[in-house]
Amino acid sequence: MIHTFSFVFIIVxxxxxxxxxxxxxxxxxxxxxxxxxxxxxxSLTNWNASSSPCDWPEIICNGNGSVTLLNLESKGLTxxxxxxxxxxxxxxxxxxxDNYLTGEFPRVLYNCSELIQLDISQNDFVGPxxxxxxxxxxxxxxxxxxxxxxGDIPPAIGNLSALxxxxxxxNLFDGLIPSEIGNLSSLLTLGLAYNKFATPEIPPEFGKLxxxxxxxMPQTNLIGKIPESFANLSNLELLDxxxxxxxxEIPSGLFLLKNLSNLYLYKNNLSGEIPSVIESVNLSEIxxxxxxxxxxxxxxxxxxxxLEVLNLFSNQLSGSIPTTISRIxxxxxxxxxxxxxxxxxxxxxxxxxxxxxxxxxENKLTGKLPENLCGGGTDRIKIQK
Ligand SMILES: *[C@@H]1O[C@H](CO)[C@@H](O)[C@H](O)[C@H]1NC(C)=O
Ligand SMILES: *[C@@H]1O[C@H](CO)[C@@H](O)[C@H](O)[C@H]1NC(C)=O
Ligand SMILES: *[C@@H]1O[C@H](CO)[C@@H](O)[C@H](O)[C@H]1NC(C)=O
Ligand SMILES: *[C@@H]1O[C@H](CO)[C@@H](O)[C@H](O)[C@H]1NC(C)=O
Ligand SMILES: *[C@@H]1O[C@H](CO)[C@@H](O)[C@H](O)[C@H]1NC(C)=O
Ligand SMILES: *[C@@H]1O[C@H](CO)[C@@H](O)[C@H](O)[C@H]1NC(C)=O
Ligand SMILES: *[C@@H]1O[C@H](CO)[C@@H](O)[C@H](O)[C@H]1NC(C)=O
Ligand SMILES: *[C@@H]1O[C@H](CO)[C@@H](O)[C@H](O)[C@H]1NC(C)=O
Ligand SMILES: *[C@@H]1O[C@H](CO)[C@@H](O)[C@H](O)[C@H]1NC(C)=O
Ligand SMILES: *[C@@H]1O[C@H](CO)[C@@H](O)[C@H](O)[C@H]1NC(C)=O
Ligand SMILES: *[C@@H]1O[C@H](CO)[C@@H](O)[C@H](O)[C@H]1NC(C)=O
Numbered sequence: 001m002i003h004t005f006s007f008v009f010i011i012v013x014x015x016x017x018x019x020x021x022x023x024x025x026x027x028x029x030x031x032x033x034x035x036x037x038x039x040x041x042x043s044l045t046n047w048n049a050s051s052s053p054c055d056w057p058e059i060i061c062n063g064n065g066s067v068t069l070l071n072l073e074s075k076g077l078t079x080x081x082x083x084x085x086x087x088x089x090x091x092x093x094x095x096x097x098d099n100y101l102t103g104e105f106p107r108v109l110y111n112c113s114e115l116i117q118l119d120i121s122q123n124d125f126v127g128p129x130x131x132x133x134x135x136x137x138x139x140x141x142x143x144x145x146x147x148x149x150x151g152d153i154p155p156a157i158g159n160l161s162a163l164x165x166x167x168x169x170x171n172l173f174d175g176l177i178p179s180e181i182g183n184l185s186s187l188l189t190l191g192l193a194y195n196k197f198a199t200p201e202i203p204p205e206f207g208k209l210x211x212x213x214x215x216x217m218p219q220t221n222l223i224g225k226i227p228e229s230f231a232n233l234s235n236l237e238l239l240d241x242x243x244x245x246x247x248x249e250i251p252s253g254l255f256l257l258k259n260l261s262n263l264y265l266y267k268n269n270l271s272g273e274i275p276s277v278i279e280s281v282n283l284s285e286i287x288x289x290x291x292x293x294x295x296x297x298x299x300x301x302x303x304x305x306x307l308e309v310l311n312l313f314s315n316q317l318s319g320s321i322p323t324t325i326s327r328i329x330x331x332x333x334x335x336x337x338x339x340x341x342x343x344x345x346x347x348x349x350x351x352x353x354x355x356x357x358x359x360x361x362e363n364k365l366t367g368k369l370p371e372n373l374c375g376g377g378t379d380r381i382k383i384q385k
Contacts, residue, residue: 027067028053037082043075060292064088069093075118077101086111093117097143097357100124105149110135121145121167128152135157142165145191152176158183167191169216176218179203189214193240197221203239207232218242218264226251226265233257240264242287247271250288255280255300266290266311274298274317285309288362289335292316297336299324309333316340321360326370327352335359345370 031384033051035044044214047056052335054061060069067088077099085091091112097119104127109115121143128151129144136142137301140162149171157166157339160179165188166181173195181190182205190209193216206215207229214237222244230239231253238287239254240265260280266289273295284306301310302324313335319344321336329355337360345360346365350374358373372380 024065038077041076043247066090071095073100081106083108090114095119098122105129117141119143123147129154143166145169148172154179165189169193174198179205182206182208187212191216194219200224204229210237214238216240222246236260238262287311289313306330311335314338329353333357340361
């Protein structure tokens with residue numbers, strides 16, 4: 001009885017050993033072929049035929065000794081991505097960032113059926129993204145940033161329903177931003193910055209991305225208005241639409257988003273008044289400078305206890321600076337120069353927080369300087385009446 005049991009036990013052990021040996025030998029061959037295809041870069045000299053790939057620092061294996069993660073960031077790789085990379089059948093995470101890889105989008109990866117994370121940022125890839133990119137159906141995280149991809153973002157990208165993070169920044173995209181991106185309901189971060197899109201407007205469907213925490217789109221050629229639907233982005237923490245040609249008013253719903261902490265709308269053509277009701281109590285940086293905003297500075301800014309940066313310069317704001325602002329305990333940077341502000345500076349400014357920049361020149365301010373302005377250690381004061 002005992003004898004039979006240990007016999008079975010040995011068979012089981014042997015089976016596990018043999019199957020992991022099989023992965024070891026065939027996947028090691030694949031990896032050594034990859035290295036050879038990439039012309040044996042010095043960064044991979046520790047890959048050799050007498051050690052197990054699972055022990056190589058660039059690799060993580062599963063319990064069966066099969067490769068699931070390959071991290072080749074900054075390894076000096078050149079040339080194309082060889083098709084046999086998907087012979088690593090269990091590959092889930094592929095990081096090739098910061099190399100010199102060339103060619104069009106590597107469709108060979110469609111054969112990596114388990115792939116959930118792909119980072120090919122900072123390489124020399126060119127050309128349009130394929131229309132059938134949704135064949136990478138398991139993807140949760142993708143970073144294609146800092147390459148030379150061109151053309152449209154294909155609408156099929158909206159079919160990658162597991163996506164949580166989509167980064168396409170700093171490419172040469174000059175076509176459409178598809179509204180289908182609004183279908184990516186699991187999306188947490190969306191980075192489209194530094195492209196020259198030819199879309200007239202931000203798709204209002206982006207307002208459907210209720211789980212979105214970061215939307216990063218500076219310098220993307222945007223025109224038209226900020227969609228009212230953004231009021232529905234209840235989890236939004238960072239919104240950067242700076243350096244575009246957006247016009248119209250700032251939707252009042254933006255300042256009601258409870259989790260919003262960083263708002264950058266500077267260098268646009270926004271007009272109208274700043275919404276007077278502000279409930280985004282977590283705001284720590286507001287930069288809406290270099291627009292055409294009119295009206296007065298809302299009293300409600302004084303409710304923002306976390307606020308460190310308030311940049312309102314180069315607008316057409318009038319009225320006086322609300323005294324509530326002088327009581328914000330976190331305020332470090334206050335820049336309102338080049339507006340039509342009048343009246344006296346709040347007398348308590350500089351008393352409740354340590355100002356690092358206080359720039360109010362080119363306005364119509366009167367009266368005397370607040371006495372605590374320098375006491376708090378203000379480094380930079382620019383006052384010119
Ligand atoms: C193979 O690589 C391992 C480390 O990955 C190293 O310890 C070993 O000395 C190498 N063997 C040969 C023959 O180069
Ligand atoms: C190992 O392989 C077996 C059979 O292919 C599979 O059922 C199991 O999930 C694998 N284990 C791991 C940790 O991948
Ligand atoms: C996937 O692999 C199959 C078989 O090796 C091959 O015929 C096919 O061209 C590959 N697909 C892509 C997109 O590379
Ligand atoms: C990518 O685009 C930049 C700027 O247009 C250009 O200087 C560079 O040579 C391009 N690189 C490739 C690999 O096409
Ligand atoms: C998204 O997937 C569906 C179902 O496979 C397909 O019919 C549709 O054409 C795809 N959308 C795009 C834009 O490719
Ligand atoms: C995705 O969005 C587009 C346009 O925004 C819509 O027409 C389409 O029906 C949506 N597809 C799915 C599968 O939800
Ligand atoms: C949005 O986030 C919540 C909380 O993390 C999660 O339960 C929900 O499944 C997410 N929605 C989608 C569509 O992924
Ligand atoms: C927010 O979403 C709800 C439900 O989908 C919708 O009825 C409403 O019109 C949206 N709000 C805006 C401002 O788009
Ligand atoms: C806001 O952030 C908090 C804390 O990170 C989180 O629990 C909450 O789900 C977020 N969303 C909303 C709508 O408050
Ligand atoms: C506000 O921000 C702090 C961190 O600065 C965070 O811990 C807290 O959850 C945030 N609150 C909301 C409502 O998001
Ligand atoms: C800004 O808007 C005005 C009209 O309000 C328009 O005349 C002007 O061309 C716009 N400027 C830019 C840079 O878009």
